[in-house]
Amino acid sequence: MLFPTVNFGIFFILVFAAAWLLADKHNWRLILLTSASYVFYAFWDWRFCFLLFFSSVANWWFGELIYKSEANARQKLVAAAVTVDLVVLGFFKYYNFFLSSFNLTLEHLGARHDIPYLDLVLPVGISFFTFHAISYVVDIYRKKLDRPAPLLHMLLYISFFPQLVAGPIVRASHFLPQLEHPADPNDIRATRAYLLILGGMFKKVVVSSFLATSVVEPVFFDPGSFGARDLLLAVYGYALQIYCDFSAYTDIAIGVAALLGYRFPENFDQPYRAIGFRDFWRRWHISLSSWLRDYLYIPLGGNTGDWRRYKNLMITMLLGGLWHGAAWNFAIWGGIHGGLLVVEHRFLGEHWTESATLWVKALGTFITFQLVCLTWIFFRAVDLHHALSFIGGFSRLSAASTLAAPFTLILISVLLAAQFLPTDRMAILERYAIRMPPIAQGAVAGALMIAIFSIGPTGIAPFIYFQF
Amino acid sequence: MTPSAVIKREIVYRRPVEVVDSAFPSPLRSVSESIGVAVVVMFLLGSTGLLDWANGLPAGTTIGDTLSNLAQRWNDAMSYLHLTRFAELLRQAWQAFQNLG
Numbered sequence: 001m002l003f004p005t006v007n008f009g010i011f012f013i014l015v016f017a018a019a020w021l022l023a024d025k026h027n028w029r030l031i032l033l034t035s036a037s038y039v040f041y042a043f044w045d046w047r048f049c050f051l052l053f054f055s056s057v058a059n060w061w062f063g064e065l066i067y068k069s070e071a072n073a074r075q076k077l078v079a080a081a082v083t084v085d086l087v088v089l090g091f092f093k094y095y096n097f098f099l100s101s102f103n104l105t106l107e108h109l110g111a112r113h114d115i116p117y118l119d120l121v122l123p124v125g126i127s128f129f130t131f132h133a134i135s136y137v138v139d140i141y142r143k144k145l146d147r148p149a150p151l152l153h154m155l156l157y158i159s160f161f162p163q164l165v166a167g168p169i170v171r172a173s174h175f176l177p178q179l180e181h182p183a184d185p186n187d188i189r190a191t192r193a194y195l196l197i198l199g200g201m202f203k204k205v206v207v208s209s210f211l212a213t214s215v216v217e218p219v220f221f222d223p224g225s226f227g228a229r230d231l232l233l234a235v236y237g238y239a240l241q242i243y244c245d246f247s248a249y250t251d252i253a254i255g256v257a258a259l260l261g262y263r264f265p266e267n268f269d270q271p272y273r274a275i276g277f278r279d280f281w282r283r284w285h286i287s288l289s290s291w292l293r294d295y296l297y298i299p300l301g302g303n304t305g306d307w308r309r310y311k312n313l314m315i316t317m318l319l320g321g322l323w324h325g326a327a328w329n330f331a332i333w334g335g336i337h338g339g340l341l342v343v344e345h346r347f348l349g350e351h352w353t354e355s356a357t358l359w360v361k362a363l364g365t366f367i368t369f370q371l372v373c374l375t376w377i378f379f380r381a382v383d384l385h386h387a388l389s390f391i392g393g394f395s396r397l398s399a400a401s402t403l404a405a406p407f408t409l410i411l412i413s414v415l416l417a418a419q420f421l422p423t424d425r426m427a428i429l430e431r432y433a434i435r436m437p438p439i440a441q442g443a444v445a446g447a448l449m450i451a452i453f454s455i456g457p458t459g460i461a462p463f464i465y466f467q468f
Numbered sequence: 469m470t471p472s473a474v475i476k477r478e479i480v481y482r483r484p485v486e487v488v489d490s491a492f493p494s495p496l497r498s499v500s501e502s503i504g505v506a507v508v509v510m511f512l513l514g515s516t517g518l519l520d521w522a523n524g525l526p527a528g529t530t531i532g533d534t535l536s537n538l539a540q541r542w543n544d545a546m547s548y549l550h551l552t553r554f555a556e557l558l559r560q561a562w563q564a565f566q567n568l569g
Contacts, residue, residue: 005521006517006518006521007521013503013507016503020496020500023496185495185496186493186495186496187493188493188494188495188496188499189488189491189492189493189494190494190498190499190502191491191492191494192487192488192491192492193488193491194502196487254487254488258487258488258491259499259503263486263487263488263489264486264487265486265487266486266487405566406568407565407566407567407568426487427490427491430491430492434492438494438498438499438501438502438505439501439502439505441502442501442502442503442504442505442506442509443505443506443509445502445506445509446505446506446507446508446509446510446513447509447513447554449506449510449514450509450510450513450514450517450554450555451554451555451558453514453517453555454554454555454556454558454559454562455558455559455562
């Protein structure tokens, strides 16, 4: 059930009405939201509701044990819990990938290989709800949560439908405390939610769809047929497509959660205005980068010593790349980001932007964006050979452009310029919107929603991050 | 430094920035009013999209056929009132804008 569909609209209206009717019956409200979340997930594949339930109960049980145990046992229990979570994720997501790599290696060595592949369906959102589960057991271990959550709260936390299939990755220590008290029916951040939902719908239905069909897919499908200018346009187009697609999902998720009375963290902060890669990862998929920092990079040793820091950065980014997909081009994507982070730490230091002049910052922003776009080629390509073939096409400098229509160029320029809008633009818009009475807000929101769907293409493609 | 000491030193657990933190609160009654009006407006202006959705439901089922018939009649009524022009005009304007140059 995709967000920008009539099915989801009907589903949400019903859940919204029922949830607020149960506002003063807190536990029944949580039961309703949990049931609705399982219904939402069942629309993708009902069989994986069992996996979702198993993950929730298993991690809840581990949390109980960790909380009641002494120090040595706690460490072993959290290790066991994380291992179970990673085994489940690894089995569904990486079994065939590693088997394929293993078989290829054996083939090169001239050895026989009879290990069968499995016809596995990747459960939607498994990367996200696995990270939620790990966040829970580790936060219990680190005493970031005062006490284990009741099972009902845990079931809702893992399955909550706005965040279930594509994030943001909401920490247990951030979300579970919100479930301890009834949601306040006098404190619904509705106007901001409408702006987020409408903005997200526009980015997904109109912008991302246009860029995908007009520029990105034709070029990435057959890069050999295009010259350097079209290849560059496609790369910029993809950078904006994936940003609009992914940030649209999280904006809508945040808005939907806000209408139900819950608060999600920011996930994107104008990433293409980043100066350097350290800054980029503070702005892109913030919930993932902060999760990797707190649950992987720091346990590996964090910033202790230069060479250890570089090693930890590389490991974190390589695994972060593989988290996105079971393919070597994702590992390469992560590896390039890790390498560039190491270079930045080594040669520029942690605070180089603080003393930089405006020209240096501008140059830094430009170079960062170009390098990020280079890494997107590996991310989008089918495989490594495809990526290298794409990059090789930049030598076709004399080939005329066939895709640089004025509308496309204007759209890309406007989207890039929007990265430099004031950071409080949402708050500014909201100050105007809140002056309208609720009926007017509703009428404008309804009309804008129809306008968005009128100018978008028929049929909605799945969000890119669903595949992760 | 032991690994656990590193973790204790490094983890600040910065409270994540909540997107709606600084937003204006609204009471449930006014939120319900605005969502209700939005739904009505979408029904009035989006009858063609509603018809497409209804026609995409499984054919040959009672509920699918009923909804499809109702959506057709609703779309015919909205066409009669020229309320479908809103979406059509926007689509044409957007197409013209895309074809500039």
